[in-house]
Amino acid sequence: MSAATAPAREAPTAPSPRPRPRRSARAAGWARRAPLLPALVFMLVVTQLPFLATIVYSLRSWNLLRPDSQAWVGLANYVSVFTDRQFLAAAGNTVLITASCVVVAMLLGTGLALLLDRRFWGRGVVRTLVVTPFLVLPVATALLWKHIMLNPVFGLVNFLLSPLGIDTFDWISQAPLLSVVVALVWQWTPFMMLLVLAGLQSQSADVLEAGQVDGASRWQMFAWITLPHLRRYIELGVLLGSIYVVNTFDTIYMMTQGGPGTASSNLPFYIYQRTFLGFDIGQSAAMGVVVVVGTIILAMLALRLIFRTFMNAQEARS
Amino acid sequence: MTAQAPRRPAEAGAAPAGHTPRRKRRPRAGGTVLTVLTWAIGLLFVSPVLWMVLTAFKEENQAATDPPTLFFQPTLDRFSTVLGADFLPYLGNSLIATLASTLLVLSLGLPAAYALSVAPVKRTQDVLFFFISTKMLPVVAVVLPIYVAAAYLSVLDNVWTLVVLYTAMNLPIAVWMLRSFFLEVPKAIVEAARVEGAGLPRVLWSVMMPVMAPGIAATALICMIFAWNEFFFAVNLTAAQASTVPVFLTGFITSEGLFVAQLSAAAVMASLPIVVVGWTAQRQLVRGLSMGAVK
Numbered sequence: 001m002s003a004a005t006a007p008a009r010e011a012p013t014a015p016s017p018r019p020r021p022r023r024s025a026r027a028a029g030w031a032r033r034a035p036l037l038p039a040l041v042f043m044l045v046v047t048q049l050p051f052l053a054t055i056v057y058s059l060r061s062w063n064l065l066r067p068d069s070q071a072w073v074g075l076a077n078y079v080s081v082f083t084d085r086q087f088l089a090a091a092g093n094t095v096l097i098t099a100s101c102v103v104v105a106m107l108l109g110t111g112l113a114l115l116l117d118r119r120f121w122g123r124g125v126v127r128t129l130v131v132t133p134f135l136v137l138p139v140a141t142a143l144l145w146k147h148i149m150l151n152p153v154f155g156l157v158n159f160l161l162s163p164l165g166i167d168t169f170d171w172i173s174q175a176p177l178l179s180v181v182v183a184l185v186w187q188w189t190p191f192m193m194l195l196v197l198a199g200l201q202s203q204s205a206d207v208l209e210a211g212q213v214d215g216a217s218r219w220q221m222f223a224w225i226t227l228p229h230l231r232r233y234i235e236l237g238v239l240l241g242s243i244y245v246v247n248t249f250d251t252i253y254m255m256t257q258g259g260p261g262t263a264s265s266n267l268p269f270y271i272y273q274r275t276f277l278g279f280d281i282g283q284s285a286a287m288g289v290v291v292v293v294g295t296i297i298l299a300m301l302a303l304r305l306i307f308r309t310f311m312n313a314q315e316a317r318s
Numbered sequence: 319m320t321a322q323a324p325r326r327p328a329e330a331g332a333a334p335a336g337h338t339p340r341r342k343r344r345p346r347a348g349g350t351v352l353t354v355l356t357w358a359i360g361l362l363f364v365s366p367v368l369w370m371v372l373t374a375f376k377e378e379n380q381a382a383t384d385p386p387t388l389f390f391q392p393t394l395d396r397f398s399t400v401l402g403a404d405f406l407p408y409l410g411n412s413l414i415a416t417l418a419s420t421l422l423v424l425s426l427g428l429p430a431a432y433a434l435s436v437a438p439v440k441r442t443q444d445v446l447f448f449f450i451s452t453k454m455l456p457v458v459a460v461v462l463p464i465y466v467a468a469a470y471l472s473v474l475d476n477v478w479t480l481v482v483l484y485t486a487m488n489l490p491i492a493v494w495m496l497r498s499f500f501l502e503v504p505k506a507i508v509e510a511a512r513v514e515g516a517g518l519p520r521v522l523w524s525v526m527m528p529v530m531a532p533g534i535a536a537t538a539l540i541c542m543i544f545a546w547n548e549f550f551f552a553v554n555l556t557a558a559q560a561s562t563v564p565v566f567l568t569g570f571i572t573s574e575g576l577f578v579a580q581l582s583a584a585a586v587m588a589s590l591p592i593v594v595v596g597w598t599a600q601r602q603l604v605r606g607l608s609m610g611a612v613k
Contacts, residue, residue, distance in 0.1 A: 032439050035429030039489060040445065042426055046486040047452045053463035112359070120353040126360040128597050132367050135596035138547050139564040140585035144370050147578055154382040154578070156369060186366070198604045243453050250549035250564065268550070271458040276554060281462060288459030299454045 057285035064279035077286035086262050090270035097266055101184040102241045109192025117200040134190035142254035145183040176256045176264035183251055192237045199233030267291050374582040381579035396583035408566040411477045415562055416545040419484035423492045423541050431496035449490040457550050477560040483551050488541040499533030536602040546592040563588040
């Protein structure tokens with residue numbers, strides 16, 4: 001890890017610049033570490049131990065429906081994961097849902113944030129309203145979209161679209177992925193909006209005024225001053241949004257159950273089905289491991305990038 | 319968020335038409351149009367929620383009509399039906415899981431964040447990276463061993479199992495947020511207090527706490543939202559005893575179109591506590607989501 005060079009930056013605040021007896025230096029080190037340990041140990045036990053167990057399970061053939069089926073099978077589970085059409089389709093859906101949701105939510109959120117950053121009558125009220133979809137229980141959101149908005153006969157969406165000739169379209173079964181993405185975008189747009197708004201509010205008024213004095217147009221100001229300033233916030237939003245949306249389970253469970261067939265199942269839902277409905281422990285454990293590795297590789301690339309920008313900014317300040 | 323402070327006086331000064339000290343840009347005719355547009359977009363965006371609330375006050379036969387019914391005699395019957403359907407135990411479980419896990423997150427996260435900021439341990443970056451990387455571990459990949467372990471320890475269908483899991487779910491984000499709030503405390507005031515002879519507990523309590531209070535509130539709020547809304551562990555690890563509010567709502571998954579008003583009432587009641595908390599603390603939410611990372 002490239003972090004090997006990083007601690008050097010923290011060094012100035014590290015303990016004693018003057019030489020001390022070795023033992024007390026070690027004691028001081030432990031004194032520093034002590035407040036960290038409970039949290040660290042807790043996280044190791046609750047997240048890493050189960051994951052190790054998952055790895056062990058993934059090397060075994062183990063189906064709860066056949067209790068005598070336990071045996072070590074090496075990497076056989078992994079081979080069948082990669083030849084499992086449904087798994088690959090679910091992986092594709094996951095990427096599709098996550099990418100489209102995060103991108104669209106970020107665009108809408110940025111637009112809303114720009115509108116809500118102005119001073120206008122009732123700004124507080126409108127902000128409060130717009131935040132609401134992020135606060136509403138996701139399970140309720142899914143039911144709301146399924147039964148109230150997208151219902152083919154009584155749904156509001158079809159009612160509003162009926163002048164366009166779309167009157168009885170069954171969104172959930174005809175366009176399940178789109179329905180899920182719409183609900184997710186609606187849920188995550190306020191989150192993105194809040195982040196971008198925080199960015200806009202942290203912009204220094206001086207820079208903006210300097211830009212105005214220099215005669216920059218509104219568009220130039222946005223493109224050359226505001227947008228670069230927002231970059232970090234947008235990156236953070238994309239990262240956090242992706243982490244949560246990749247793991248979306250409730251929306252799919254409530255809206256489509258992954259259906260029709262497996263048309264809208266994503267990885268969390270598919271693995272859940274294989275685990276709790278198929279009782280195929282070995283297989284689903286292998287899938288879990290594959291997902292973790294895939295996520296970490298992708299996220300590592302993104303995170304390292306953002307992490308560095310963040311750290312530099314924070315350390316520069318302190 | 320210090321940038322908000324200089325804006326404040328300008329906000330007050332913008333109201334009188336007469337003179338504006340340093341900025342003379344706002345009063346344009348386009349402003350009204352933009353304001354109306356903003357209101358319209360805001361209302362359109364939130365209209366599904368408004369409609370759901372409206373539907374919750376309807377009779378069932380008014381809830382599912384084509385075209386939709388807008389005017390009707392509001393009734394509270396749906397809400398009382400939901401309360402009659404054993405809603406309260408679920409609510410109690412949600413409250414315990416949310417509040418206890420948030421308290422646990424803060425009591426583990428505050429010391430950890432301290433050890434990663436004010437008096438940093440070596441390899442701070444690696445530790446931070448570890449914390450955030452656990453967020454990338456998809457829960458489906460660990461739910462099975464957790465299920466097996468919970469069954470072995472006979473803590474399945476136990477709300478305290480959820481407390482532990484929600485703590486693990488929120489702790490990484492909390493440590494990150496709290497760390498940046500610790501870094502915001504000006505070093506000068508801490509040193510000044512030290513010079514005056516204040517011990518560590520006193521510095522923590524009387525000097526750092528007041529500065530960090532809004533940040534801690536923001537962190538707690540985010541943790542509460544995610545804990546209240548969590549569904550995956552709740553549906554897989556609990557049954558009759560320890561189920562939370564989201565699981566209560568799954569009871570409505572089968573009734574296609576028939577009980578829309580009932581469903582809306584249940585959804586409103588399930589969401590209301592956390593929505594109210596979120597509304598009242600909205601300002602902190604903006605601050606918290608930015609992780610205090612930028613000024």
